Amino acid sequence: MAHTREDPPSLPTEPRPYLEELVRRTRTVCGPQLVSVLAVGSLALRDYRHGRSDVDVTVVVEPSLPGSALRDLATALAHPHLPCPAAGLELVVYGTDFVSRPSGDAGYLLDLNTGPLLPDRAGFDPARSPAFWYVIDRSVAHQTGLTLFGRPAREVIAAPDRRDLLAAISASVHEHSDGEGHLADNRVLNGCRSVVFCRTGRWLAKRVAAREVALTEGEFRPLIEAAVHSFERPRSSAVPLPTAEVRAFLTWVRERVEQAARATGA
Structure with a gap:
């Protein structure tokens, strides 16, 4: 994949072009305030099953990224504007100030669910979401996250206590x-x-x-x-x-x- 840190053969064939376009659009919207784009979940654990698995992505940005850019990103990545080839896209955006330290909170800036088998949802208030999913996902990201763009997962995401x-x-x-x-x-x-x-x-x-x-x-x-x-x-x-x-x-x-x-x- 162009402009990524992860070698293409390590990613499944089916979602590879989609991830490339996702990275391109994320870079366009976030500009120099984009720190990392990471494949997590089944992609990172090498257990992605096409037709069954979601595409799970974590994005890390500088906290100065304006809220309007987060909304623009949700629009740019929404299915079918960007057709998702998997069951769905589950994408979470964090600020570096939050993910650089251990936390038991949800803490996201944007939580986007979209795709053919997922109900569309773009959340901007972490207090409205159960924290446990995000804590587990950050633990997986810290251990095994695949760097699609920017800094590696272990450099930007702290392991939860x-x-x-x-x-x-x-x-x-x-x-x-x-x-x-x-x-x-x-x-x-x-x-x-x-x-x-x-x-x-x-x-x-x-x-x-x-x-x-x-x-x-x-x-x-x-x-x-x-x-x-x-x-x-x-x-x-x-x-x-x-x-x-x-x-x-x-x-x-x-x-x-x-x-x-x-x-x-x-």
Whole structure:
């Protein structure tokens, strides 16, 4: 990709032209106040699945970037003005003054969701959003973020404190336990990823984390294997999973997270 730090072969073929145009438009809108454009989520964890995964991007800007530029950026990147080839784009913009220090807050300047399978939303008030998604995403970005433009992730995004991060993971498991708005397979695989992080301090791709948990937790292996099978299909043809088994698994996950928090003194 032109004007990027990441070699093209490390990015999946399907979203590559889209990411190139996204970077170009972001540079045009933000100008010299743009610090970094980072691929995070499944792209960074090398588990992007076309037709299933979102494109997750973190943008870091100087805090002096005016609010009007943030609104212009949301317009410039909105689907179908910029057609998203994935299920959707989840893009978050932060100021350098916020992401350079650990925080348990949401803290964004812009939170943009857009795409063929996502409801369009451009948020500018972090107080209106649950903080836990952003804390987890910044942790993933710090560990594995791919630099599409500008400074590398580890130079601009501080890792959240473990206490804040475990609180965020616990909150995410609670939300997945409710089930509303989330595919069952994604709820199970996110639970696997949370357990592996509590054990190792590393974020792994969902399917890799699922394999690790399935190897050690025979009771849940059939459910986890069914979740992986469903995850490998498009969102529109995801396989239903037994509700009671999903809830039981997520209760077990929540207990593992709480155990890790107690061990840390969180």
